[in-house]
Amino acid sequence: MKDARQHIRKQVRDRRNQLDFHTQQVAATQLVEQCLRLEAFQSSQNIALYLSTDGELNTAPLIDALWQKNKSIYIPVLHPFSPGHLLFLHYQKSSKMVKNKYGIAEPKLDQRHIIPAHQLDLICTPLVAFDDQCQRLGMGGGYYDRTLAPWFKTGVGAKPIGLAHDCQQIDQIPTAAWDIPLPMIVTPSKVWQR
Template sequence: MPNHRDEIRQLIRQRRRQLSQDQQHQSALKLVEQCMQQELFHASQHIALYLSTDGELNTQPLINALWQAGKSVYLPVLHPFSKGHLLFLHYQANTPMTLNKFGISEPKLDQRLIIPTDQLDVICTPLVAFDDSCQRLGMGGGYYDRTLAPWFHTQVGATPIGLAHDCQQVDKIPTEKWDIPLPMIITPSQRFSAS
């Protein structure tokens, strides 16, 4: 197993992309079961998710299940003025969408739909790889690290949860000082807790 962060990213992204459509579909359904069993999801009303790309675990079935449960779902939007930061916008089935500079679908910016991050209950984060101590390796842009920094320092506000395929687990993530371990990571088969 490579120990350099970029090598890990490359290896795990390749592993993730090799999953068949059926494996992806089954994983997405199992993720819904795992998440809906968590007390945190039951107790939360405002939940930020993301739309999957590049072989990531498909979040759409989870979004649908949260809508059916009467929860409000929010998606990240690249901040237009604060480089490297995210805004979260209320997301519904009819929300107008646009592609951001990374080619990822996001809600069309509308100030009326923005929710302050501190009013979210949960922020589900994408990740490339993780280890059993809930260290997360992202794509390298630092968007979620910056978004989660206030929580990391105070443990107050939205609880961050990583979502990943089981195949994205590695033995150990080499960490940098800015890396933020997550309190919980959920895969289709299990839940990992940092504590």
């Protein structure tokens, strides 16, 4: 199964990295339209998003649109003392940014800007691939699996929503025992729900 999952990761990452600039721009605009129509975004105040990398669907226009709606945006930061875990920091245009060990931009760690994950309303997760059962295949580090574990156990706290390009959908994700489907995945053309 590990080999199958790695093969899917490579195949789908290659697919999304082949999207040209115009296609990426259109997809990002359509994502904003999809999300702003959803009650989950309309009723949420504290929303965790991520800064796109490696061909991921560009979240910058969505962040800007949510700021215009006076929503508070939080960005994941690698936990400095608990490997494999995330912290969420308040993100503003003036936030000082640094690169983490994966070369991904994140807000400079400042304890005053941390929000506990359970106080977030939504956690928008990146993903590499997904299927029509809302199974999510991430990069393999388990950061979001660990972050979302309390929600999956109790249904209380921040609701997870996956964001992806349409081309990231595949027929079926080979699942492991720890894999839990997301309740919703939003693409530029469709909202997938369990």
